[in-house]
Amino acid sequence: MSASFAKGPLKRFSVAISLIGAFLVWELAVRALGLPEYILPAPSKVLTDLVANLHVVLPAALVTLQPMVIGFLAAVVLGVALALLVVYSRAFEAVFYPLLVVLQIIPKIAIAPLFIIWVGFGLPSKVLLVFLLSFFPIVVNSIVAFKSIESELYDLARSYRASRLKIFWRVELPGALPSLFAGFKVAAALSSTAAVVAEFVASDNGLGYLLLNYNGNLNTSMTFAVIVVLSLLGLGLYAVVELVERWMIPWHVSQRRDDFTVGKSPT
Amino acid sequence: MSASFAKGPLKRFSVAISLIGAFLVWELAVRALGLPEYILPAPSKVLTDLVANLHVVLPAALVTLQPMVIGFLAAVVLGVALALLVVYSRAFEAVFYPLLVVLQIIPKIAIAPLFIIWVGFGLPSKVLLVFLLSFFPIVVNSIVAFKSIESELYDLARSYRASRLKIFWRVELPGALPSLFAGFKVAAALSSTAAVVAEFVASDNGLGYLLLNYNGNLNTSMTFAVIVVLSLLGLGLYAVVELVERWMIPWHVSQRRDDFTVGKSPT
Amino acid sequence: NDKVSLRLNWLLSGVHSIFYLGVDKGIYAAEGIDLTIGEGQGSGRAVQVVATGGDTFGIADGGSVIAGVTRGAPVRSVAGVLNTSPYGMSFRADRSVETIKDIEGKTIGATAGEASMQLLPAIWKANDIDPSKVKILNVDGPGKLVAILQGQADGILAGLEGQVIILKQKGLKQKVFSFAELGVNTQGLTVIASDDTIKNNPDLVKRFVRATVKAMQAAKADPEAAVAAAMKAKPQADPKLLAEQLEVSLTLLPSPSAPNAPLGVMARADWQRTLDLMKTYQDVTTDMTADTFFTNSFVQP
Amino acid sequence: MAEAASLDLDLSGRPTSGAGAPAGVVLREVSKAFGEIVALERVDLTIADGEFVAVVGPSGCGKSTLLRLISRLAAPTTGSITVFDDASPLPPRGMSIVFQNHVLLAWRTVLDNVLFPADMVGERRDHYRDKAMELLETVGLAEFAGRYPHELSGGMRQRAAIARALLLKPNLLLMDEPFGALDALTREQMRLDLEALWLKNRMTVLFITHSIDEAVLLADRVIVMTPRPGRIERIMPVGIRRPRGLAARRDPEFLEKSGEITEIFLSRGVLHRED
C-alpha cells in the first residue's frame, strides 16, 4: 500500500513540490529576517532579474553546457575503460591505479592555470577540467561494479568459449550497471561545478564568466540567478542519467521494491 | 601464477615505484623541453624549495588537515544516515532526495562566500564546505549499496523478528560495505580538494591560503610544493580508508581474486 | 581596550604592511585599540563582511563601496589609503607599445569581474581607441601572469603595486600605463566602517582613523620597518616583493586631484568620477550623490 | 488483539488457545497472487501444535509460497492465517526456517553463520558456541567451522543452513526442501537425525520436499498439492509407528501411501505414461 505512494506522476510531482517548498522557505526567510539583497536576495527578485537578463544568461548557458556534456561523456567512456584495465590487468592495477588516485587527489583547481598553457584557451581546457574532476567517481565505482560480478556468471560465459568482448557486453556490462550508474550520477552532479570552475580560470563567455562579473559587481541577485541556471543544467544532466538508468536497468533490485519489504519490518 | 605478481610487499613497492617513475618523467621532461619555472618547475627545485619552507608549510598542513578529516568523517556518518533514510522511507525519498541532489549540484564554490557570512571565517565554514563537497558520493553509493542487498537476507533476519537496529548492524551494514567504501574513497579523494577550496574562500591560513599567496605571486615552485603536500594529505586519508576497507571486508569478492579467473579468459 | 578587527581587501601585499606596522609599533594600542588583522578575498567580500558586522573595519576600493552601498550595504569610507587608482596596464616591452594608441591590434589578458576591466570602456573613450581592435583574453590572476610571460598576451591589466612588481621580479621588461595617467582615476583603497559603527561609536572610528594615518606616516618614514612588521605576522611572505610593493604604494597615497591634501583625506572629485563611470559603464543606477559613500569627517575633524 | 497482547507475557513463546486444545497453524481460504500469476488458491489447512506435516507437489505449485505465508514473511492476497493463535502479521516467535536456497551470509564463517540466530534474537553468541559446534558435528561440518560459504560445496551449504535453523530450539520449524542438495545417503542420515530431534522436542514442523518417500517416512500427515494454481488436493495421514528409522521403508503402509500419492500425480498428468 505504501508501495504506491511515491510512484508514477506523484513521484515527479514530489520533486517539483520539494523544490517549490525550498524556494518558499528561502523567500520567507529573506522576508522574515529582513536580509538585505547583498547578503541573500529573495528568490522573487532573483527570478525577475533572471527573466530580464535571459538574453544574456541563455546563450551563456549553452556555452557552459558544451564542456559539461562533452567532459562528462568522456569521463564515462574513459572512466569505465580505465576501470576495466584495472580489473583485468594486475600489472596495470599495480602501476597505474596509484597514479589515477594521485591524479584525482591533486587539487585540479590549483593547477588549472597550467591546463590553459598546455591545452590552450577555450573549450579544450574546459573539457579537460570537467573530465578530470568527474572521471574518478566513475573509475572507483566501475571497479567495484566489475569486481562484484559473480564468478559463476563468468564461468557460464567461458564455458561457451565466449570472447572477452562478448563477456563484456553480455555479462559484465549489464551486471555492473547498477554500480556504474552510481558513479555516473556522482560525476553528473559534479560536472556543473567542474564546468564553472573551468570558466573561472579561463573563459570569456559561459555562466562561470557571468558569475565572476556579477560577483565582482556585488550583483548578488544576478549571481544567484546564474547559480540557479547552472544548477538547472546540472539537474538536467543528472535527470538524463537517471532516465537512462531507469530505461537500462528496470530489472535491478533498487528499481523493483514492491514485493520487497524492507523498512516495513514488523519490529 | 600472475596472481602472486602484485601481492604483498611488491604491491606496496609498485606504488612507490610508479610514483618515483612519474617524478622522473616530470624532471626529465622539464629539462629536455627547457620549460621555464613559471610553467612547470622541476621536481628537484620543488623539493628544495619545499624543504627550505617546511617551517611555513608544515603548520599550514596541520591547519588544513583538520577540516579535511572532520568534514570527511561528518560526511561519512551523515551520508550513510541520509542514505538509510532514503532507502527506508519513501516519503523521505520523495521529498528530500531531490533536495539532496540539488544541494549537491549547486556549485558550492559559487555560494561559498555566503558560508563565510553565515558561519564566519575559519574552521566551521571550512568543515561545512568539505562536508558539502564530499557527502554526496557517499549518499549515492550508500543508497545503491543498501538497495542491492539481497531480499533473502532480510527474510532470514526478519524470520527471527530481529529489530531494525540488528538488521542494520548484522545484515545491511556488512552486506553494503563494499559499495559503501567505494563512496568513502571517492569522498576521501575529494576532501583535500574540498579543504583547499574552502581555504580559497574562507581562510587566512592553511595550505589553500598558501596556495593563493604563492599562486598570486607566480611562485610556481612553491605552488607545486604546496600541491605536493596537499596531495600527500589526501593520499594519506585515502590510504587510511583503504586500510580500513581491507581490514573490514577481507571476504569481499574484490579482495579474493586468487581462484577467480577473470582476465585470464582463454580467448 | 576595544577589540577591533580589520578585514583586508586581499591577501597580504605591500600596502597592508602599513597596518601591521601600526600594530607592531603600538600605534593602535596607543589609541586604545586591540587590532586583529585578517586577510581577505576581494574588496566586495570586505564590504559584505563589514556590512553584516562580521568585522569592524575593512579595506575596500571605491568602486566596491559604491556597488555595495547602492545595493543596500550600510557602509561608508572613513579614510583614504590609496587615493590614486592603483589600476594599470602592463605590456611586454618587446611588443612595441609606445603610446596607448598602439594598443589597437594587441591582445590583453584580464580577469572577468575584476574592477579595472570594467573601466576599460572609459579608457577607450578617453583615449580615442577603437574597442573592436583590442582582443581581450579572459584568464584568472595567475593565468594572466603566465599568459604575458609566455607571450600569449601582449599585455595584461595589472595592479601598479601588485602584479607589475611580480612581473618585474620575473625579469620581464614592461611598458606600464596607469589608469590615472590615462584619464580614468577612480577612488582607490579606503578604510570602511558600517553605518552602525559610525553612528554608535564615532569615537572608535575617529581613533582608528587617527592611528591609521599615523601608521601611514610611520611607513613612509621607515618602509623597512613596515615590511619587517608584516613579515613577522606572515613569515611565508617574500620581503623583497613586499618592499617593492610598498614603495610603489606610498607614491599612490595622495590623489592627483588634490596632491597636497593631508594623508587619508579623500577628494570628492575622485568619488564623483568613480560614481559617474560606474553609472555609465556598469549596471549601477542610483540617485545617491558622491557624499553618500564617504566622509572625511574622521580625518579632518 | 487483547488476547494477542496477553500472550506476549508467555515467555515460552508458545501460547495455547483459551479452550485448552493446542492450535498450531491455521489457514482459512488463503490465496496468493503475484500479478496475474496465482500461486495459491483458497487453501484451508490446520496444523496441530507439535505435528509433523510434509508438503509435496509439482515444481512451481506454490510450496515455497505457502511457507512464506505461514512464516509471515509475505502477506496473503486474501484469507486469514493464525500461528499459535496469533493472527498478527509478525513472524511468529520461536520460528526457524531452512530456505530453499540456503541463504548464508557471505561475510561470516560457517560457525558464525550458524550462530547468526543468536545475534538476531539478541543473545550472546558465546552461550551458543558449544551448541553450534555440536550441530556442525551432527551435519558433518565440524572441520569447516572456520571456512567461508564460498569454500563449501552445494550440499555442505545446505547442511550449514540446517544447523543454523536448529540453533535456537525452534518450536515452529519450516523447512523448504532442506535435503534437496544432499546425496541419497547423507539425506537418509539427516532424515533419521531430524526424526530423533522431533521426537525429543516435539516442535511443529512444516517440511517441504520433492521426495514422496521422504514425506511419507517423516510426516504425521502429507499434504499433496496440485500444479499451479496451487491447491491442496489431498491430506494423507501416515500412521507408521515411531521411531520409524530405516525399517519404515519396509512398512506396508509406507508402500501403500507413497504409491497412492504417486497415483494422484500420475492421474493429474504430472507424469506422462509414455511407455
Added chain:
Amino acid sequence: MAEAASLDLDLSGRPTSGAGAPAGVVLREVSKAFGEIVALERVDLTIADGEFVAVVGPSGCGKSTLLRLISRLAAPTTGSITVFDDASPLPPRGMSIVFQNHVLLAWRTVLDNVLFPADMVGERRDHYRDKAMELLETVGLAEFAGRYPHELSGGMRQRAAIARALLLKPNLLLMDEPFGALDALTREQMRLDLEALWLKNRMTVLFITHSIDEAVLLADRVIVMTPRPGRIERIMPVGIRRPRGLAARRDPEFLEKSGEITEIFLSRGVLHRED
C-alpha cells in the same frame, strides 16, 4: 599442439583421434586441492565419446570439482586432462553445463536466458528463438518465457537452466545435479526426456546426481566416489537395454546395481546403521 591446430578446421567441433577410435574425456592422475583442502586425489578416468556416465558420491566429495576440471573452468593441481583428444586448457568446443546452482542472468527474461548461449558463440538470437520456445515447452516453462528469474520457483529456475544447456545441441553435456530441485515426478519426466534426447544425439554426458536410482537408470557407467578426499571407488557398468523408460525400475539389474552402490556407501560409513 600441431594436432590441436589442425582440429580447429573441423567445424563439427568434435574431433576424432588420429587412430580412428573416438576418445571422449581422459583424466590421468588428476588431483585438485584448495589450500589444505584436498578435493580430488589421483583420479583416473576415461569416458568414451558418446557415452553416458553418471557420478554419485557423498556431499562434498568433489563431484562438482570434477566437473569444473573436465570443463576446463578450473585447472587441476596435478595430472593431465584431455577432452576430445585436446589437451589445451580451454573449455572444449560444443560443451554445455548445467551448474549446481542454476546461474541465471537476473536481467534477462527466461527466454533470453535460454538464448544466452547463442549470444556467447556469436550466432543470431533469432535463429534460435523457435528452438528455445520448444525447449521451454518441454521443461514446462513456455508460459514463463517473458518472466524474469526472480519470478520463478526454485525448480522452475533449474528447468530454465536445463533448457539453456540444450539450446546449441552440445556434444559434451556436463550436468551437476540437474534435477536436484525438482519433485520426484517432474524429475522422472525429465529423466525420460533426457534419455530420449541422448538416444537421438548420442552426445557425451557427465551426469552428477545424488540419487543412486537416477544414476543407474540413466548411465552406461556409474562412477562411485568416496568421501573427501574424493577418489573413484568403483566404476560400475549398467547394461539395461535402452530405451529404459519407466519400466527399467523393475529390471533386476537396476535393483542389483543400485543395491550394490548403496552397500558401498554403507560400508564406507556414510550412513550409520543405527536401527
